[in-house]
Amino acid sequence: GENVEQHPSTLSVQEGDSAVIKCTYSDSASNYFPWYKQELGKGPQLIIDIRSNVGEKKDQRIAVTLNKTAKHFSLHITETQPEDSAVYFCAAAVYGQNFVFGPGTRLSVLP
């Protein structure tokens, strides 16, 4: 079955700097790669996703890149702000099947 690894497990950046979180997946059939943000005491919330027919997607300060050949995808956050501090999860899925999540990255944005 699918296995998703995520690095780093914790990340601290200065406010205004960029943050990058990387995930790798094992099942070459996976074709959907969402990213979730979880704030303290809340459920994960979808922030951006990418499908396998696209190499990059942007939404304001966040972007996701996908390398299907290497089976890895990354979340990029530019101009980080204190409200970006949270736990971020990546996931991989084959269309119509269950999502498999990475272990999460705790991002701290230092003022």
Next chain:
Amino acid sequence: NAGVTQTPKFQVLKTGQSMTLQCAQDMNHEYMSWYRQDPGMGLRLIHYSVGAGITDQGEVPNGYNVSRSTTEDFPLRLLSAAPSQTSVYFCASRTPGANEKLFFGSGTQLSVL
């Protein structure tokens, strides 16, 4: 639009007690699922359902039961709670079709003493 609603938000049980975690969604999603979240282990799938009357096991189903009598509700039952079931539990539902997306509830924090 409420989305996915979970109750209770917090619960403390003694070993051996039983309880039901409630989950309801108002988006008419056929697919619903339960995850548990433990430190360093991400979100692990317990059980899922692709429609009323249909349930299946996920990665970590032992000690949990589910049923799906309606599209809206997907309760998770702990038959005899164990300390290893101390965790945060999330219910999620998924939009259908090619543009599928997973939506989570706010979670239930469960402690088993």
